[in-house]
Amino acid sequence: MPYITLPEGLPGIRGPMAFRPETAKPLNELVEVLLRGPGTLTPGERELIATYVSSQNDCFFCQSIHGAVAAYHLGGNEKLVADVKRNYQGAEVSSKLKALLAIAGKVQLSGKQVKVEDIARARQEGATDLEIHDTVLIAAAFCMYNRYVDGLATWQPDDPEMYRARGAKTAQEGYGKTP
Amino acid sequence: MNSNEPKMKPMFLPEVEDNSQPGGRGDMIRMMRDSGKEYPQIWHLFAFRPQATDRLGGFTQEIMRGDCPLSPGLRELIAAFTSAGNHCPF
Numbered sequence: 009m010p011y012i013t014l015p016e017g018l019p020g021i022r023g024p025m026a027f028r029p030e031t032a033k034p035l036n037e038l039v040e041v042l043l044r045g046p047g048t049l050t051p052g053e054r055e056l057i058a059t060y061v062s063s064q065n066d067c068f069f070c071q072s073i074h075g076a077v078a079a080y081h082l083g084g085n086e087k088l089v090a091d092v093k094r095n096y097q098g099a100e101v102s103s104k105l106k107a108l109l110a111i112a113g114k115v116q117l118s119g120k121q122v123k124v125e126d127i128a129r130a131r132q133e134g135a136t137d138l139e140i141h142d143t144v145l146i147a148a149a150f151c152m153y154n155r156y157v158d159g160l161a162t163w164q165p166d167d168p169e170m171y172r173a174r175g176a177k178t179a180q181e182g183y184g185k186t187p
Numbered sequence: 188m189n190s191n192e193p194k195m196k197p198m199f200l201p202e203v204e205d206n207s208q209p210g211g212r213g214d215m216i217r218m219m220r221d222s223g224k225e226y227p228q229i230w231h232l233f234a235f236r237p238q239a240t241d242r243l244g245g246f247t248q249e250i251m252r253g254d255c256p257l258s259p260g261l262r263e264l265i266a267a268f269t270s271a272g273n274h275c276p277f
Contacts, residue, residue: 030249031250034243034246034249037242042239127200137200138202141200141232141235145239
């Protein structure tokens with residue numbers, strides 16, 4: 009039960025976004041730029057970073073929906089998404105993505121936890137400054153989205169089919185197209 | 188490099204520091220550097236990825252100054268209080 013009266017029937021972030029469309033617009037445009045805009049990390053990799061941070065923040069809605077979007081981009085590989093959330097070091101992702109996930113995980117704890125060694129390791133694995141920059145911004149932005157979703161106690165259904173269907177739609181159409 | 192350039196700690200990502208995109212944000216950085224003054228390095232983040240910055244700016248403007256019964260002063264206090272809790276002096 010949400011703490012404030014939100015439009016009914018809209019799960020997770022979609023409730024407060026419909027409640028306050030003025031702030032929803034730039035928030036949706038930001039996530040579109042970060043996860044789908046021009047960049048050398050694939051949308052699947054970027055969704056994995058968002059999913060991992062959301063799971064570290066224990067945000068059920070965000071990890072479920074972005075996990076579903078990630079899986080869609082990754083050819084329906086839901087196991088890989090689950091592996092990244094559980095233990096990304098043992099997951100079948102590139103060592104570059106592992107180094108970026110390590111940075112994202114530190115941003116989730118506190119920006120100050122990111123040390124020069126973490127950056128050096130990511131560079132060593134071939135990450136560019138733009139990829140490191142975007143990883144930090146994705147992680148920071150998702151801490152905001154996660155807190156927005158849970159700070160208002162939004163309705164978060166647990167039907168995986170709902171997330172699968174919405175995730176596929178979002179992966180095809182992008183963010184902020186339908187409320 | 189300008190001899191006046193302020194001695195500031197380098198950022199983690201030199202490419203972010205050296206690649207201000209065209210526009211007012213990069214101009215501000217150049218102006219401060221040329222006059223030997225220090226400036227907050229968040230400016231480099233703003234200047235590096237304008238598509239993201241524009242959205243963050245639009246969001247900040249709406250949430251801090253948009254139509255809402257909380258006064259802008261009170262909203263800034265909430266932002267400052269949260270930033271203090273996050274140990275972010277800037």
